[in-house]
Amino acid sequence: xxxxxxxxxxxxxxxxxxxxxxxxxxxxxxxxxxxxxxxxxxxxxxxxxxxxxxxxxxxxxxxxxxxxxxxxxxxxxxxxxxxxxxxxxxxxxxxxxxxxxxxxxxxxxxxxxxxxxxxxxxxxxxxxxxxxxxxxxxxxxxxxxxxxxxxxxxxxxxxxxxxxxxxxxxxxxxxxxxxxxxxxxxxxxxxxxxxxxxxxxxxxxxxxxxxxxxxxxxxxxxxxxxxxxxxxxxxxxxxxxxxxxxxxxxxxxxxxxxxxxxxxxxxxxxxxxxxxxxxxxxxxxxxxxxxxxxxxxxxxxxxxxxxxxxxxxxxxxxxx
Numbered sequence: 001x002x003x004x005x006x007x008x009x010x011x012x013x014x015x016x017x018x019x020x021x022x023x024x025x026x027x028x029x030x031x032x033x034x035x036x037x038x039x040x041x042x043x044x045x046x047x048x049x050x051x052x053x054x055x056x057x058x059x060x061x062x063x064x065x066x067x068x069x070x071x072x073x074x075x076x077x078x079x080x081x082x083x084x085x086x087x088x089x090x091x092x093x094x095x096x097x098x099x100x101x102x103x104x105x106x107x108x109x110x111x112x113x114x115x116x117x118x119x120x121x122x123x124x125x126x127x128x129x130x131x132x133x134x135x136x137x138x139x140x141x142x143x144x145x146x147x148x149x150x151x152x153x154x155x156x157x158x159x160x161x162x163x164x165x166x167x168x169x170x171x172x173x174x175x176x177x178x179x180x181x182x183x184x185x186x187x188x189x190x191x192x193x194x195x196x197x198x199x200x201x202x203x204x205x206x207x208x209x210x211x212x213x214x215x216x217x218x219x220x221x222x223x224x225x226x227x228x229x230x231x232x233x234x235x236x237x238x239x240x241x242x243x244x245x246x247x248x249x250x251x252x253x254x255x256x257x258x259x260x261x262x263x264x265x266x267x268x269x270x271x272x273x274x275x276x277x278x279x280x281x282x283x284x285x286x287x288x289x290x291x292x293x294x295x296x297x298x299x300x301x302x303x304x305x306x307x308x309x310x311x312x313x314x315x316x317x318x319x320x
Contacts, residue, residue, distance in 0.1 A: 001024075001025050001026065001066045001067065001106075002025070002026045002027075002028070002064065002065040002066050002067070003020050003025045003026070003027050003028070003065060003066065003067040003068070003069060004027075004028045004029075004030060004048075004061055004062060004065045004067070004068045004069070005017055005020070005027065005028070005029050005030070005068075005069045005071065006029075006030045006052055006068075006069070006070050006071055006072035006094065007070070007071030007072035007073060007111075008029035008030065008031065008040075008071070009029070009031060009035040009036055009037060009039065009040075010071065010072075011166070011168075011170045011171050011172070011173075011199070012071055012111070012166060012199060012202060012203070013029075013069075013071040013072075014039035014040075014170060015168070015169075015170070015199050015200065015203050016069060016071065016203050016206060017029060017039075017040070017043065017045060018039075018043065019203045019204075019207060020207075021043050021044060021045060023207070025067075027043075027044075027045040027046070028045065028046045028047075028048050028061065028065065029045055029046070029047050029048065030048050030050045030051075030052070030057075030058075030061050030072070031047045031048065031049065031050070032049075032050070032051050033049060039170070048060075048061045051090075052070075052072050052086065052089075052090030052091070052093055052094050053085055053086060053089060053090050053093065054093075055093040055096070055097060058093060058094055058097040059097055059101055061097075062094065062097045062098045062101050062102050062105075063101050063102055064102070065102065065105065066105065066106045066107075067105070067106055067107050067108075067109070067210055068094070068098055068105060068107075068108045068109070069109045069111070069206065069210070070091065070094055070095075070108065070109065070110045070111065070149075071111045072086065072090060072094075073086060073087050073090075073091075073111070073113075073142070073145070074086040074087055074138075074141075075138060075173075076274075076275075077137070077138075077274070078273075078274075079137075080137045080140075080141070083137050083138055083140075083141040084141050084144070087138070087141035087142055087144070087145045088141050088144040088145050088148065090145075091110065091145035091148045091149060092145075092148040095108065095110075095148060095149050095152050095156070095158075098156060099152055099155055099156055103155065103156065105156060105157065106157065106210075107157050107158075107159060107209075107210045107211075107215075107216070108149070108152075108156050108157065108158045108159070109158075109159050109161065109206060109209055109210050110145070110146065110149045110158065110159070110160045110161070111161050111163070111206070112142050112143075112145065112146050112160055112161060112162045112219075113138070113139070113142045113162060113163065113164075114126075114162050114163065114164040114165075114195065114221070114284060114286050115134055115136060115138050115139035115142055115278065116132055116134055116139055116142040116143035116145075116146055116162060117130060117132045117133070117134070117139075117143075117162060117221075117286070118132055118133035118134045118135055118139060118281075119133075119135060119278070119281035119282075119283055119284050120283040120284070120285050120286075121283070122283070123193050123282070123283040123285065124285075125195070125227065125285040125286050125287035126221070126285065126286050126287060127221070127286075127287040127289070127290065128162075128218075128219045128220065128221060128290055135277055135278060135281060136274045136275070136277045136278045137274045137277075138274055138275075138278075139278070146160050146219070153217045157216045157217070158216070158217065159209045159210070159215045159216065159217075159218060159219075159220070160218070160219040160220070161205065161206060161209060161219075161220050161222055162219060162220070162221050162222070162286065163197050163202050163221075163222050163223070164194065164195035164196060164197060164221075164223050164284060164285070164286055165194060165195070165196045165197075165284070166196075166197055166198075166199055166202055167196060167197075167198065167199065167306060167307075167310060168198050168199030168200065168306060168309070168310055168313075169199070169309070169310060169313035169314075169317075170199075170313075171199070171310070174310065175314060175319055175320075177233075177237060178237060178241065178310075178311060178314060178320060179320070180245070181234070181237050181238050181241050181243050181245045182241055182243060182320060183245075184243065184245050184246060185245055185246045185248055186234055186245045186246070186247060186248065187248055187250050188230065188234075188247035188248055188249050188250065189230070189249075189250050189279070190230070190249075190282065191229060191230060191231075191282065192229065192230045192282040192283065192284075193227050193228065193229055193282065193283045193284070193285050194227070194228050194229075194230075194233065194283075194284050194285060195221075195223040195224075195226075195227060195228075195284065195285045195286045195288075196223065196224055196226075196228060196233075196303055196306075197222055197223045197224050197299065198224060198299070198300075198301035198306040198309075200300075200301065201222075201224060201299040201300060201301055202222055204297075204299075204300075205220070205222040205291065205295075205297050205299070206222075208291075208295050208296070208297055209291075209295065212294075212295050214294050214295060215294075215295060218290075218294075220288075220290060220291045220294075220295070220297075221286040221287060221288045221290065221291065222288055222291055222297065222299075223286055223288045223299070224299040224301060224302055224303070224306075225288055225292075225299055226302060226303065227285050228303055232303065233303065234247065236303045236304045236306075236307040237307050237311070239304065239307070239308070240304075240307040240308040240310070240311035240312075241311055
């Protein structure tokens with residue numbers, strides 16, 4: 001089986017590529033010239049120069065593959081135009097390239113985000129039937145990318161996946177929180193609730209969605225099935241780091257100021273105005289029962305164990 005992966009050099013994409021190679025797929029990775037290929041060393045894959053924003057670079061890449069896993073996306077930016085260029089236009093380009101050059105494809109799997117659905121106003125986990133109400137630029141462009149894919153559901157076998165917060169080895173975003181815990185102080189903005197998924201479980205879910213006929217034309221939330229409070233997350237990371245950090249209470253009204261200042265100092269980092277728009281909503285939880293019932297999805301890793309494995313990886317690779 002031949003597979004093309006976009007976003008293959010990223011956190012989730014690199015884990016997916018390894019899984020595909022282990023399962024004897026013939027893997028091609030669409031890679032920009034500026035992207036690092038450090039996670040591909042020793043893997044039997046092909047790299048194809050290209051960029052989802054450049055439609056002409058996609059034509060040959062999508063031909064003669066059985067599966068396309070579209071993970072390329074922009075998670076941090078300062079303007080809607082930047083987000084849209086990748087998350088909307090880039091997605092529209094590749095699904096159109098597949099429709100025009102490989103209409104017999106077995107599956108097109110698009111990795112979206114819970115941000116496309118938006119937060120849960122009452123803290124009740126959102127299912128796939130809930131009306132999407134994104135609150136950030138990132139979320140709005142990810143939803144628009146979903147719609148670009150969904151328009152082809154009558155012509156192509158598409159599946160859309162909405163993961164919540166993803167963590168695990170190689171994740172640089174959650175690393176920021178680990179460093180705060182190591183420093184002994186973490187921001188605390190009250191009781192919130194979140195869904196999470198460990199990267200290995202997400203990759204297993206992606207593979208399950210790609211192979212199951214019952215996933216065609218569907219949207220799936222993939223999480224570890226638990227809901228975690230702010231304290232649960234701090235305790236899990238603190239336990240993994242063997243630290244007892246001070247929880248520094250921050251009033252919600254000051255959060256936009258923090259985002260603004262961080263953006264001016266560091267640009268498109270994990271702490272920015274758009275991310276703060278999401279963080280001002282206390283509940284980001286999703287219901288993964290559809291995937292469990294329809295596909296037999298069974299996540300294996302909970303936060304406490306996953307946080308420990310992630311900390312160990314950070315230490316071994318000297319990220320901490």
